[in-house]
Amino acid sequence: LRTCIHLGVPVDVQAAESPVPLKPFCAADVRDDVELATSHSHTLKNVANELRAACERGSGRVVIALGHRAVGCGEEILQLAERVGAPVLTRLDAKGVVDESHPLVFGVVGVHGKSGLEKATQVIESAQLIISIGSHDDTLLLCNRAGLQIRPMIKFEPDAMCLQINARYRALYDVVGNIKYMLSRLLEELAPKSGTDSMQISLMESWSRELAYSGMDVSAPPDAATLHLATPNAQAARLEMSEESKQLWKSIREGKWRAAQNRESGGRFLCTSNVSSSFCHPATVMEEMSSRMGANDVLCVDVGDVTLWASLSASLTKGQRTLSSERLGTMGYGLCAGIVASLVRGRTGRALVVTGDGGIQMTINELGTAKQIFEESDEEHSLIIVLLDNSVLGRVAFGFEGAMGCDLGSSPDFVMLAKAYGGQGRMVSSCDQLEGAMDEAFKSKGIFMLHVKTDPDLKADMATFQDTSITMMNSG
Numbered sequence: 001l002r003t004c005i006h007l008g009v010p011v012d013v014q015a016a017e018s019p020v021p022l023k024p025f026c027a028a029d030v031r032d033d034v035e036l037a038t039s040h041s042h043t044l045k046n047v048a049n050e051l052r053a054a055c056e057r058g059s060g061r062v063v064i065a066l067g068h069r070a071v072g073c074g075e076e077i078l079q080l081a082e083r084v085g086a087p088v089l090t091r092l093d094a095k096g097v098v099d100e101s102h103p104l105v106f107g108v109v110g111v112h113g114k115s116g117l118e119k120a121t122q123v124i125e126s127a128q129l130i131i132s133i134g135s136h137d138d139t140l141l142l143c144n145r146a147g148l149q150i151r152p153m154i155k156f157e158p159d160a161m162c163l164q165i166n167a168r169y170r171a172l173y174d175v176v177g178n179i180k181y182m183l184s185r186l187l188e189e190l191a192p193k194s195g196t197d198s199m200q201i202s203l204m205e206s207w208s209r210e211l212a213y214s215g216m217d218v219s220a221p222p223d224a225a226t227l228h229l230a231t232p233n234a235q236a237a238r239l240e241m242s243e244e245s246k247q248l249w250k251s252i253r254e255g256k257w258r259a260a261q262n263r264e265s266g267g268r269f270l271c272t273s274n275v276s277s278s279f280c281h282p283a284t285v286m287e288e289m290s291s292r293m294g295a296n297d298v299l300c301v302d303v304g305d306v307t308l309w310a311s312l313s314a315s316l317t318k319g320q321r322t323l324s325s326e327r328l329g330t331m332g333y334g335l336c337a338g339i340v341a342s343l344v345r346g347r348t349g350r351a352l353v354v355t356g357d358g359g360i361q362m363t364i365n366e367l368g369t370a371k372q373i374f375e376e377s378d379e380e381h382s383l384i385i386v387l388l389d390n391s392v393l394g395r396v397a398f399g400f401e402g403a404m405g406c407d408l409g410s411s412p413d414f415v416m417l418a419k420a421y422g423g424q425g426r427m428v429s430s431c432d433q434l435e436g437a438m439d440e441a442f443k444s445k446g447i448f449m450l451h452v453k454t455d456p457d458l459k460a461d462m463a464t465f466q467d468t469s470i471t472m473m474n475s476g
Contacts, residue, residue: 069134114462296349302334305394332362423447
């Protein structure tokens with residue numbers, strides 16, 4: 001397993017000249033040199049058999065889940081989604097891997113343990129098979145509330161070590177190797193072929209029979225043919241899919257993807273404050289920002305309510321990268337990630353930091369680092385900070401009843417702070433000021449602080465599961 005180590009290098013070794021020329025290093029490039037991508041043809045044929053069986057039966061409900069190790073495979077993933085009629089869900093760090101304007105892309109899942117918007121929740125609840133591609137955690141898609149795996153998966157990973165991350169879950173097949181190449185080979189296997197090859201046994205159906213017999217998952221058996229294997233209690237308790245879910249999958253199978261998606265509008269989260277008209281809606285801010293982002297720009301998301309707003313409302317359509325501290329939940333991460341991203345991209349792209357008035361103050365001193373590095377650099381850098389200021393630690397205040405100490409009070413003048421570090425900035429308090437301020441930010445070089453006042457009573461949230469797979473014990 002991967003773990004953290006401390007490597008002590010003697011001072012004289014540190015100071016010595018390198019005996020070999022320095023070379024740029026990229027782990028992804030190294031993988032390309034050492035992988036034997038052709039050694040998995042039998043596995044790909046079996047995976048194709050599973051997916052072909054689901055498609056030909058006309059009742060297969062397949063969901064594709066993406067993690068950050070799927071970067072660079074967006075085109076192949078969408079081709080696979082269209083071929084098998086599978087909605088695509090992404091983790092936050094995989095946001096931008098696929099074009100989020102595609103109607104089969106149902107958004108981000110897993111932020112703060114949430115399942116996404118309503119459509120994403122419906123496809124997860126009714127899914128029969130999960131295709132996990134480079135994802136670090138598929139618990140939300142595979143398991144019920146008790147943490148028991150109730151859905152099978154097929155896993156794609158770039159190397160064998162990555163398989164250990166989800167080793168606690170059972171996979172029908174593990175596909176290891178260059179993900180882009182493996183998906184291309186799978187698409188070739190799924191292409192229409194002449195002849196009448198006999199259908200092999202499907203492990204997905206065997207999985208369904210096993211669950212049905214156990215009686216644990218009362219809604220998993222996909223067909224009447226497997227339901228008769230269930231215990232009497234499971235047969236009595238089995239719940240049918242809702243009519244809405246049935247119609248959703250029917251539209252997906254028939255290729256009516258836009259009708260199936262029926263995308264929720266950015267105004268799904270309504271302002272309830274009496275003074276909300278004097279603030280900007282965070283969804284509008286994310287939409288304005290997304291529409292201006294270039295293909296080489298990097299979205300750096302901080303921790304808090306801003307994490308949900310970026311997940312829900314930012315739409316990346318050009319293969320942009322997203323950086324987040326989703327697993328550690330480190331407030332202040334966004335600015336530090338943005339400084340690094342702006343240095344890496346240089347004049348070829350920008351770093352967009354989405355942060356809150358709480359998170360930014362954890363590491364705002366690092367603007368001094370940005371100022372120093374930018375001034376000493378021979379090329380231009382662009383660091384745009386989109387600061388959503390609602391004067392409250394929203395994730396704590398909204399997430400825990402009776403939470404105290406969440407009111408941040410009046411914020412400092414963040415624009416003046418940015419100017420003190422050699423940057424520029426604008427403060428925006430209403431949506432009619434937003435377009436001009438966003439244009440100014442995207443034309444700027446160096447540090448730009450876009451300080452946006454938002455409604456303190458406006459809560460970002462995601463849909464929740466209605467788990468019927470197991471009866472949870474009342475702990476009293």
